[in-house]
Each structure stands twice: as structure tokens, then as C-alpha cells.
Amino acid sequence: MLERLPTWRPWRRWLAPPPAASERFEVLTRDHVRLVIHRVTETAGPAPAVLLLHGLASNHTVFHFPYRSLATWLAARGFDCYLPDLRGHGASDWPAEPWAIDEYLFNDLPVVVDAILARSGQPALHWVGHSLGGLLLLCYGILFPDAPLGSGTTIGTALDYRVGSTSFRHLLKIRVLLERLDGIPYGTLIHLLAPVCGTPLSRGVDALTAWPPNIEPEMLRLIQAHCFHTVPMSLLASLATLFGRRGLRTRDRTVYFLEKASRFCVPLRLLGGSRDLQISANAVRQTANLVGGPAEVCIYGREHGELEEYGHWDLVVGRRAEHEIWPGIEGWLRRHAGAPLSAARSTAPAR
Numbered sequence: 001m002l003e004r005l006p007t008w009r010p011w012r013r014w015l016a017p018p019p020a021a022s023e024r025f026e027v028l029t030r031d032h033v034r035l036v037i038h039r040v041t042e043t044a045g046p047a048p049a050v051l052l053l054h055g056l057a058s059n060h061t062v063f064h065f066p067y068r069s070l071a072t073w074l075a076a077r078g079f080d081c082y083l084p085d086l087r088g089h090g091a092s093d094w095p096a097e098p099w100a101i102d103e104y105l106f107n108d109l110p111v112v113v114d115a116i117l118a119r120s121g122q123p124a125l126h127w128v129g130h131s132l133g134g135l136l137l138l139c140y141g142i143l144f145p146d147a148p149l150g151s152g153t154t155i156g157t158a159l160d161y162r163v164g165s166t167s168f169r170h171l172l173k174i175r176v177l178l179e180r181l182d183g184i185p186y187g188t189l190i191h192l193l194a195p196v197c198g199t200p201l202s203r204g205v206d207a208l209t210a211w212p213p214n215i216e217p218e219m220l221r222l223i224q225a226h227c228f229h230t231v232p233m234s235l236l237a238s239l240a241t242l243f244g245r246r247g248l249r250t251r252d253r254t255v256y257f258l259e260k261a262s263r264f265c266v267p268l269r270l271l272g273g274s275r276d277l278q279i280s281a282n283a284v285r286q287t288a289n290l291v292g293g294p295a296e297v298c299i300y301g302r303e304h305g306e307l308e309e310y311g312h313w314d315l316v317v318g319r320r321a322e323h324e325i326w327p328g329i330e331g332w333l334r335r336h337a338g339a340p341l342s343a344a345r346s347t348a349p350a351r
Helices: 070-075 101-120 132-143 169-173 186-196 200-209 217-226 233-243 281-290 326-337
Strands: 023-028 034-040 049-053 080-085 125-130 149-155 268-273 295-300
Touching: 023 101, 034 070, 034 101, 049 070, 049 101, 049 132, 070 080, 070 326, 080 101, 101 125, 101 132, 101 233, 125 132, 125 326, 132 149, 149 326, 186 200, 186 217, 200 217, 268 281, 268 326, 281 295
Parallel strands: 049 080, 049 125, 125 149, 149 268, 268 295
Antiparallel strands: 023 034, 034 080
16 A cells, blocks of 8 residues: 655655665676666565566666555565666666667676576576566567576567557657757656646646556656656667567667567566557557467456556556556466465455
8 A cells, every 4th residue: 555655845855765675786797887686575585586677768666666666565475576777777877888679688688687596596587577678578588588587577568569559659750850869868857847747737748657547646756756767869769660560679680579479488477558658458469469478468447347547657556556456466476486375465366
């Protein structure tokens, strides 16, 4: 439950720091970029290792948020949670050289996965990715089909952007202008807008982040103030290939992920929101049809039995996420990790 959420005050008073991690450590990529990994656990012995990976321009606090932390919730139920900040995000380094999705897949994630397995002592990890964090799970599993992944969960993620509507298409209309910039200072812009989030002045921006009725205005302000960073144009140009005829590809064009999607054979659960303006429910369903392994799709919204519609961020930190979304994530992890039921486990049914 959300407790003691701060009401509207001048920004210096209502900004709350994220919860402290149980442990924080660093790894170095092969191109010498320092990455920070936050660990949240309440168990002294072996426990299933869970990688919780943030999305584009975001950071680890999406899963370890003030007042509403999925990482803390899972840790209380016997999971060993690891939350990395990818390059250019959160506490990790901003590299001197431009980067694309290739650097995440070939430089960042291999050392992150190895470090988690070494710390946890587990033979495999279970990957939960929000937005781009889920896309990277799909691409990583396609590139490395023998990777030690026990299960995957994507939240607001699609591999095929040719299906359904998405607000990202609007950026393609001004791509020529954007390419003249080194990056889009999204974090700075949205931070400045944070004091008016949750009001009629920012309803359009709010809906892009989350479905407004399903998240408190104060929570929206905290998200906009804490959770976003500048996006380099090199990364946006790489992700723009999602809209091409052959879909997302590596820089050297040797791998087109849509064409190789059947190589992804990790048990996969895909979560989507009925009113997600970034990733449509149809795109989520189409992604499940593309992968080669078992895939389960859950679209959340009133039509599917929830009390309210769901957008993008509220799938993780919405006012009802703890009771409508999180138990299903826990149930999927337990099913594939072989973890025993915990006394702290929520009694809410998994979908």
C-alpha cells in the first residue's frame, strides 16, 4: 500500500529519495564504462536471483521507488533482487563515446548477468524488464539463446512496432531536426515540468507516462522529478529501426531481431496496459506470437477485470499495482524459480 505519500509542496520539500538498497556494487564493461548495480534482498542464504531492468531514459528507481517498491516487495517474499543502471542512466557513467542498443547488448548486459550470478550463487537468473528493459531481454535471448535465463517478464514491451499505435511515431516526423542534436534532454525538461504534473496543465504528458486515474498526482510528480535522463541521438537512431520494414537491428546489420525472434525460447510473460500510449496491447500480443518459447500475455484494464485502465508506468507503480500486477509477477517467478511459498506472500490471485 502507498503510505505517507507527500502532498503538494514546493519541490524541495516533496522530493523524496529512493529507498536504500541492501547493497550497491560496481562492474566495468569491456569498453571501460562503470555500471552500478543495486541489490535488494532480505535473505541471508541462497535465493532466486531476479534482474529488474529499467527502460529508456529511466533508471533503477522504477522498481525501487519511494513509497512503492516492487524490489522491496519481492525481497520480502524471498527473492534476491538486482537493479542495474545501464550506461548513461542513474548512478552509472555517461560514456565519452556515443552508444546504441549494441553497447547494451554486447558490453553492459553480459557483465551485469555475470555479476548477478556470481553474487547470488545461482545457476540462472529471472529477468523482469520494463519497456526498453523488456526489449533488451528479448534481444539478449535472441542473440544468446544459451544464456542462463530461467524466465522472462516484460512490462510494457513489444518487439514489433509495426503493429498497433505508439506515441513514438511522432518523433519520426521531426527526425531530421532531432538528428542535428547530440541528444534530447528529456530528463531536464520533465524535471522542470514536475511541479505541475497531475494537473490539467500536463494531462498530455501525464498520459504518456501513466493512465492518470490510475496513479496519484503526487506519484506522477515524483516520477518526473527522479526518474528520467537525457537520451543520446545515437541511441534514438538505433531504436528508430524498430519502425523499419525489417524491424530493430544491430549496428552492423548482421542481426534483424524480428527475423530471429523464434530463437527466443525462455518462458516469457508479457504484461501490457489497456491505455498504454507507448506500447499498444496489440503489439504486446504480436510479440508473444513471434517468440519461439512458451509465452503468456496479460493485458491489464477494466475489460480484463481490473478496477481501472492501465498505462505505461502504472503497470509498475500505479495505485493498484501492488494488488493487481505484482502478485502475478511473483507467481510467475515462483513457478519458474522453484521457490517455496513465503509466509509474506500476498493472497491476491495471480493471473
